[in-house]
Amino acid sequence: MFNTKSISFFMILLMIVASTNEALAQKKVQKFTVSKVIPHSAEKVWAVVGEDYGAVAYSHPKIITSEYVNGSLKAEEGAERVCYFNDKKTRLLKERMVSYDPDNMTFVNQVFQADKFPVDPNYTRGTYKVERIDDNSCRFVFSMEYRTKPAFMGAFAKGKFKRLIRDYAISIEHYIRTGESVTKDNFRRVKKEYKALKKK
Numbered sequence: 001m002f003n004t005k006s007i008s009f010f011m012i013l014l015m016i017v018a019s020t021n022e023a024l025a026q027k028k029v030q031k032f033t034v035s036k037v038i039p040h041s042a043e044k045v046w047a048v049v050g051e052d053y054g055a056v057a058y059s060h061p062k063i064i065t066s067e068y069v070n071g072s073l074k075a076e077e078g079a080e081r082v083c084y085f086n087d088k089k090t091r092l093l094k095e096r097m098v099s100y101d102p103d104n105m106t107f108v109n110q111v112f113q114a115d116k117f118p119v120d121p122n123y124t125r126g127t128y129k130v131e132r133i134d135d136n137s138c139r140f141v142f143s144m145e146y147r148t149k150p151a152f153m154g155a156f157a158k159g160k161f162k163r164l165i166r167d168y169a170i171s172i173e174h175y176i177r178t179g180e181s182v183t184k185d186n187f188r189r190v191k192k193e194y195k196a197l198k199k200k
Contacts, residue, residue, distance in 0.1 A: 028151040029123050030158055033143040036169040040176045042138035046105045046130045048172050049140070053097055054081045059175040061167050061187035069094065076100060080112075091116050105130040118157075123147035140169050170194050 038045055048059050053075035054068040063083045072079040077100040085091040094113035101107060106129040111121045124146040131139040142165050148154040171182035174190045182190055 028154060029145055029147050030154040031143070031145045032158055032162055033141065034162055034165040034169070035139055035141040036166065037133065037137060037139050038169065038173050038176075039137050040173065041136060042105060042130045042132040044176050045138050045140055045172060046102070048175060049128050049130065050102060050105060050107060051075050053079055056081065056083060058181040059168070059172045061171050061182050061184055061190070062164065064184070065089075075102075075107075093117060099127075105132075118149050118153060120147040120149055140172065142169075167191070 049056075051074075052058070054066060054072065057063040057066040060066075060083075062085055064085060064087060066081055066083045068074075068079065069082045070080045072081065075097060077097065079097040079100075081095055081097075083093045083095065085093075092113075092115050093111055096110045096112050097107050098110050099106075099108040106127065109126045109128060111119065111124040114121050114124070124144075126142055126144040129141040129143075131141060133139060144161060144165070146154070146157075146161070148157055167187065170191060171187065174180065174182055174194065180186075180190075
């Protein structure tokens with residue numbers, strides 16, 4: 001039979017194992033932040049990234065189409081969207097808007113279904129924020145934390161994710177400036193035009 005001392009020792013051992021596992025899990029969560037100054041007002045950029053939450057495909061070079069799901073009709077706390085990354089709609093992410101704060105132009109985007117993407121929805125989220133600089137410019141800031149399946153892929157994926165967000169910021173700028181939706185088919189031209197404008 002277990003005596004009081006052995007039970008106490010066993011409980012302490014369980015706590016040590018649990019805390020070690022939690023620490024290891026936290027180490028596997030990757031984080032990064034990308035920021036970009038966009039030469040448009042904060043209100044215009046927020047209208048695209050925040051208010052048009054369900055229509056992110058218009059300003060994202062990798063998303064084929066997007067729409068609200070599960071009864072969501074507009075950007076608000078708890079709004080949900082699905083983003084399709086191929087024409088067959090077999091590669092998708094389902095996301096939920098949380099910590100929605102339109103007054104400060106920020107929200108957290110929580111992934112809750114990842115399908116064929118190698119990320120763990122329980123540990124994958126992005127924070128969108130638009131910071132006013134002046135009447136005609138703002139800073140778009142995107143911070144992401146994620147965990148991959150398998151976990152060792154996390155460090156390798158970081159560079160790809162950061163490039164994707166930089167391309168997204170370029171696409172936002174193009175969409176506001178021209179009204180033209182950005183797609184994977186026209187993004188090469190969009191990026192070329194962006195670089196040409198920056199040289200002027």
